[in-house]
Amino acid sequence: MGRKILLVEDDRETADYLVRGLGQEGHGVELAANGQDGLFRATDGTFDLIILDRMLPVLDGISVLKALRAANISTPVLVLSALASVGDRIEGLESGSDDYLVKPFSFAELLARVNALLRRREARVDPADHRIAVGDLEIDPLSRIVRRAGKKIELKPREYLLLEYFARNEGRVVTRTMLLEQVWDYHFDPGTNVIDVHVSRLRRKLEDGFEKPLLHTVRGAGYMLAA
Amino acid sequence: MAGRLPTTTRIALLTGALALASNVAVVGFIHWRTEYQLLDALEDSLPVAVGLSILLGLICGGIVAKYVGMRIRSIVAVTHRVGAGDLAQRVRTSDSRDAFDRLGRQINEMLERISALMEELRMVTDSLAHDLRSPVGRLRSAAQAAAEASDPAERDTQLASVVRQADSLMRILTTALEISRSEALTSRAQFNPFDVGDLGAELAEMYEPVAEEAGATLRFQRPTLAVQLFGHRQLIAQAISNLIENAIRYGALGGDIEVSVSDGGRRVAIAVADHGPGIPVERQAEALRRFGRLDSSRSEEGAGLGLALVRAIAHLHGGELFLEDNRPGLLAIFDVPFREPEPAAESRP
Numbered sequence: 403m404g405r406k407i408l409l410v411e412d413d414r415e416t417a418d419y420l421v422r423g424l425g426q427e428g429h430g431v432e433l434a435a436n437g438q439d440g441l442f443r444a445t446d447g448t449f450d451l452i453i454l455d456r457m458l459p460v461l462d463g464i465s466v467l468k469a470l471r472a473a474n475i476s477t478p479v480l481v482l483s484a485l486a487s488v489g490d491r492i493e494g495l496e497s498g499s500d501d502y503l504v505k506p507f508s509f510a511e512l513l514a515r516v517n518a519l520l521r522r523r524e525a526r527v528d529p530a531d532h533r534i535a536v537g538d539l540e541i542d543p544l545s546r547i548v549r550r551a552g553k554k555i556e557l558k559p560r561e562y563l564l565l566e567y568f569a570r571n572e573g574r575v576v577t578r579t580m581l582l583e584q585v586w587d588y589h590f591d592p593g594t595n596v597i598d599v600h601v602s603r604l605r606r607k608l609e610d611g612f613e614k615p616l617l618h619t620v621r622g623a624g625y626m627l628a629a
Numbered sequence: 630m631a632g633r634l635p636t637t638t639r640i641a642l643l644t645g646a647l648a649l650a651s652n653v654a655v656v657g658f659i660h661w662r663t664e665y666q667l668l669d670a671l672e673d674s675l676p677v678a679v680g681l682s683i684l685l686g687l688i689c690g691g692i693v694a695k696y697v698g699m700r701i702r703s704i705v706a707v708t709h710r711v712g713a714g715d716l717a718q719r720v721r722t723s724d725s726r727d728a729f730d731r732l733g734r735q736i737n738e739m740l741e742r743i744s745a746l747m748e749e750l751r752m753v754t755d756s757l758a759h760d761l762r763s764p765v766g767r768l769r770s771a772a773q774a775a776a777e778a779s780d781p782a783e784r785d786t787q788l789a790s791v792v793r794q795a796d797s798l799m800r801i802l803t804t805a806l807e808i809s810r811s812e813a814l815t816s817r818a819q820f821n822p823f824d825v826g827d828l829g830a831e832l833a834e835m836y837e838p839v840a841e842e843a844g845a846t847l848r849f850q851r852p853t854l855a856v857q858l859f860g861h862r863q864l865i866a867q868a869i870s871n872l873i874e875n876a877i878r879y880g881a882l883g884g885d886i887e888v889s890v891s892d893g894g895r896r897v898a899i900a901v902a903d904h905g906p907g908i909p910v911e912r913q914a915e916a917l918r919r920f921g922r923l924d925s926s927r928s929e930e931g932a933g934l935g936l937a938l939v940r941a942i943a944h945l946h947g948g949e950l951f952l953e954d955n956r957p958g959l960l961a962i963f964d965v966p967f968r969e970p971e972p973a974a975e976s977r978p
Binding site: 486487488489492493506560588589590591592593594595596599600603622 | 789795810834838863
């Protein structure tokens with residue numbers, strides 16, 4: 403199921419790489435090489451997602467984003483930027499973007515974020531309190547009770563949030579940075595394997611005593627919850 | 630210029646003395662001509678008085694102008710040489726307090742500060758260039774090994790190592806950037822009030838399983854009351870997590886790691902203590918310096934920047950990072966004063 407993505411990026415090499423990669427994933431990508439052109443196309447066409455470079459000729463990314471939001475265009479926006487400090491990331495997120503990715507990034511990281519944003523748009527019709535089921539795993543976001551094959555699984559509050567995030571992105575790769583940003587709300591790069599330790603704890607609770615694995619490691623990318 | 634009195638005062642005194650002397654001369658002249666009538670005496674003495682005044686004025690003015698010119702020329706000469714690139718030049722000053730000495734001292738202070746900044750900049754560039762050599766070297770050899778590998782599995786391992794080395798390089802650069810950002814105080818626009826006790830508890834909970842895997846127990850002691858701090862929550866989170874990661878990395882063998890947040894009235898102290906080998910007092914300054922690293926084998930993680938970043942974040946909040954001997958182990962205290970939220974005028978556009 404291909405989607406329409408607008409890519410606003412002035413760097414030829416990055417743009418080619420992304421157009422090719424996203425194209426292979428089945429998405430239709432339209433390219434704008436400067437901010438003004440990007441803004442024009444974004445207001446004109448209908449896109450499922452906009453990938454916006456922060457430093458652009460003519461009109462910078464943040465101004466494009468502000469103009470879009472001021473014009474009531476709520477298409478999800480993923481900002482790409484070489485500005486890597488924590489302050490820059492916060493500024494990028496607070497200016498109305500849905501996600502912020504620092505250059506250089508791996509394609510796996512970008513794809514995971516693109517998929518999560520597309521998914522979020524799609525899932526918007528579901529009420530948040532709807533029960534989530536992944537195979538024989540059942541999650542009730544209201545009572546925060548988790549059962550697998552009818553058996554209740556005790557989770558700590560943060561473990562629950564981690565699982566709920568995985569479940570809302572069922573069948574899609576979730577990267578370590580996404581977990582750190584979305585589940586813990588931290589925007590710096592920890593020097594240790596802190597995320598891996600939490601995921602493997604959660605995995606033990608979900609999988610101990612069951613035959614079928616649920617939480618998979620995706621090499622070079624991150625993790626995925628799938629039945 | 631060895632006298633006790635400032636030179637300008639001495640010139641003023643000299644002028645005063647000469648003026649007094651001229652008055653005495655005029656009065657003496659009048660006295661000498663007392664047989665004449667008073668009016669005549671005054672009439673006769675007037676040109677003498679005027680002449681003397683003009684003469685004295687010219688002499689004193691000349692002295693002052695020459696002196697002022699000399700002092701200004703010496704300052705100008707110094708600024709010229711500094712402008713040409715010799716930052717070691719200083720304006721000569723005496724221990725007096727006249728305007729020229731004050732100006733000279735101000736200029737010297739400014740030059741000291743510029744020299745210190747230049748020296749720091751030079752050191753940072755040097756160490757950055759030096760520190761990047763080994764990760765770049767590792768990156769290069771991994772890339773070369775991948776290019777030469779005939780076995781696909783071997784090639785994949787080497788390529789994964791290329792990516793890892795590139796990430797580690799990026800981390801060093803991002804941290805170096807974060808330090809200079811914090812020192813430039815630009816992130817103050819993103820200050821917000823938040824509860825430090827909650828943040829500490831959250832981070833302790835986050836790192837507790839990591840400590841456990843490393844064979845240590847992480848304990849958290851929170852203050853009895855809420856501690857509202859006005860600051861950069863993300864950066865303080867990064868600072869605390871750097872300290873905890875350091876404690877786990879170097880002090881886990883010592884067993885317990887204690888994290889505490891304490892409210893000291895006008896200040897808040899976040900302390901992370903381990904019972905590992907610690908850092909000897911004489912090497913603590915080195916550990917705090919940017920790129921100062923105690924053990925070059927740790928270079929892989931860019932660990933040399935960790936404490937420097939924590940300290941830069943403390944400075945951003947008007948505070949300080951203290952390292953103390955935990956007997957045994959390291960006690961790191963991130964100590965910041967409470968700040969009032971600034972008026973909205975300082976907020977972002």
